[in-house]
Amino acid sequence: MNLNLMRWFIAICAVISVNVLANERIKLEENFGIKILEMEPSRIADFYRVITDDQQILYMSTDKRFILTGPLFKITNDNQVINVTQEILKEKRLSEFESISKTGILFRSRNERFVVNIFIDTDCFYCKKIHHHIEKYLTNGVSIRYFALPSETHNGRSFRTLSSIWCSNDQKHKINLAMSGIIPTYIECSSPILSHQDFAVRSGFKGTPTLLLEDGQVIEGFISPSKLHKLLN
Structure with a gap:
């Protein structure tokens, strides 16, 4: 595949991905009566990370069959426990x-x-x-x-x-x-x-x-x- 064709392919994939997320976002807002600020692939495989307008973080499976609520914790290689959800909210808060x-x-x-x-x-x-x-x-x-x-x-x-x-x-x-x-x-x-x-x-x-x-x-x-x-x- 030549370079120009590869760039075109990557751009098309990006547009498709954005449109898919936009459609999923609309469905989620309609079904659950919430306002979504952000929706993107999460650190959990096959799950989207969703941030609502009241600073709640949800995780929705890409097949739309499961939704997880509550904090997400990560265990590091040295057995430290990190509240990933709180870290995300802190970063977002400081950025805004x-x-x-x-x-x-x-x-x-x-x-x-x-x-x-x-x-x-x-x-x-x-x-x-x-x-x-x-x-x-x-x-x-x-x-x-x-x-x-x-x-x-x-x-x-x-x-x-x-x-x-x-x-x-x-x-x-x-x-x-x-x-x-x-x-x-x-x-x-x-x-x-x-x-x-x-x-x-x-x-x-x-x-x-x-x-x-x-x-x-x-x-x-x-x-x-x-x-x-x-x-x-």
Whole structure:
């Protein structure tokens, strides 16, 4: 087979493969009432890996007769057990996070060793508790970078409050006020709140506070400065 013919054959196979996956994806969405973000051949022979819009991973056999749910574990040559499903989700989470990573509000530690991203709502009791202890996190070498996850739509109070904070010229001061119960004057601008919210929903975050660590691990709820320091070290 000459080189041009071989390239043509490979291209045709790729198109067929993409079309097959697209058709399978449509059938799966219709049959199970789910929204699929990704579908591709998995590490298990004869199974597709399916990622849904709520960050669930399913495995469907290529003959469409079997669907597996739950984490997939891999045993390495040195008998270590790796949660493959969690590793995939971590990688995907960090990849998508890149698009909003520079739009957070950073409280930087003077002796920074770690950066923890925290999705907050100013109406959230445990978010306020985290902010109350922020100096302790910073003292422990943990920089805190806030992102917004309002509990309401863009017309709601929490959305407007968070948007005003991100639109302010003094974001840290406005967060300090809001976390102490003083609602900042509404400011309208092209804030990144919707993009924060979209990322959180795609990542399956259930509420606030939600912590996203540098390795892609997610922690839901309040964690004390001492426990977080111990976890990161």
